[in-house]
Amino acid sequence: MRPRLLVLACLLLAAPYGAAWAEDLVSGISQDTIQITSNYTGTDIVVFGAIERPQSVQGRNIVVVVRGPDHAITVRRRNRIAGVWINNDAARFEGMPAYYYLASTEPVARIAPQDALARYGIGLQNLKPSAIGSHHDPEPFRQAGIRHLQREALYVESPGSIDFLSETLFRTRVPVPASVTRGQYNVEVYLFRNGEVVSAQSTPFFVDATGLERRLFNMAHNAPLYYGLACVAMAMMLGWISAVLFRRPD
């Protein structure tokens, strides 16, 4: 994670001092916070941008990457032992994004060579955990973990999903599904020219719960005893009310 950020930071710092004729990128997002309310079922965030001092369309590519907060995932493998399927292998990957969405003008493998993609962590295959806990070759576990998250629509690669409104103005819609984690998300926009990143921009947005949802979540973590007692009280009271309401005249 860290080397990737470092490369990105250097690039961002270096950009203004680069040659005046260089292509540059300006981008923005439609909203910088997403509020989770009781009827939240997922939403879209629009990432848009413009290319300054454009050169030819040939050899130019845009990649938009949205990363959720880092967390650890554990992938387990079952084996058949005495006729029963038992989880007997596991690998733990730390520093994997909770959400990863990639939009690009072309499949990423066609945009840049593998080492460039790996440096920026572009593409699901280039998601490298910061630490691995495993007794075996972790690669099949990592593949399986990514496959599962793809199935849950938390890891998405969506090539060809960037719309150009003009030769220099582009836009893409990034879904933020209902099952996302709260926290800081980063939108990274890369401008590729002949397989090299020539400009990049990173913009954060936040996903957070509001109102009642937030209060309940906070209470569950800050005052768990009262929260638990409240749950029990609610359950008992509803049970009691129903017994009274449904009372049979006997």
Added chain:
Amino acid sequence: MEIYLPVAEMSVNWLVLVALGIGVGFLSGLFGVGGGFLMTPLLVFTGIPSTVAVATTLSHITASSMSGALAQWRRRAIDFSMAGVMLVGGVFGTMFGVWLFALMRRQGQMDLIVSLTYVILLGIIGFIMMRESLATLKAYRSGIPVSHHVVNRGWILGLPFKMRFRQSRLYISVIPPIGIGFVVGTLSAIMGIGGGFIIVPAMIYLLRMPTRMVMGTSLVQIIAVTSFTTVLQATHNFSVDIVLAGLLVSGGVVGAQLGVRAGAKLRGEQLRFLLALLVLTVWAGMAWQLVAPPADIYSLAEAAP
């Protein structure tokens, strides 16, 4: 129709959950069981994380049992002294269960132990109940009275610390009820169940309580154990979702009332037969999952932070 669950951190269709509550609540009221052994797997099936499912199901059981217990109370079908004695074992069992839970999670075999416990328990209980209820039903049809002393209770009658349970018309040692309470408390913490499917047969076959008293008394015991476990889960694992609990409970209490009414129309033997059938169905499903080749041998588990 979608509603966001703040602790599970996901959106779900609330109608599905209320319907689930009604269905499982109906069975709770009918048989005097909490329904946790149905609810927990069903919630996991709808995509709710298993930690949240296990912890939140307990609230549903509390409410359904409360509703059912009040109905039984009006029929004077609760033996409070028996419930109280069992609860002594229940509190210690719950604490032991929470300790065991942490130990098994460290060993990384939580899922397997839970599945195996389900399969072994449901299998034994389901088959015993089925055999006996079939024998009773057959005898009922042919008109020959059947001997109820299938289980050898000689050792239970010989135990010390005898106590009189007036409402159940029993004079037995307090050791078996405390032991049953302890076992059920332990299982409640590990499996997210109230333990009705163990208490009910244990009361009928081991303690020989009158079937009429069994339903209400087991419900009181379940209310106490699930309340205690809910608080322990909320303080230890932060895995109780109050919105999910509210939805399940709203459906559950209505279902439980309907179940109690339906139960009053059926005979004890028929109830036992149907409960045995239900237990065996769940048993078969869980046993199949254990031996059937999984669609994907890899599974994803969110690591605890």
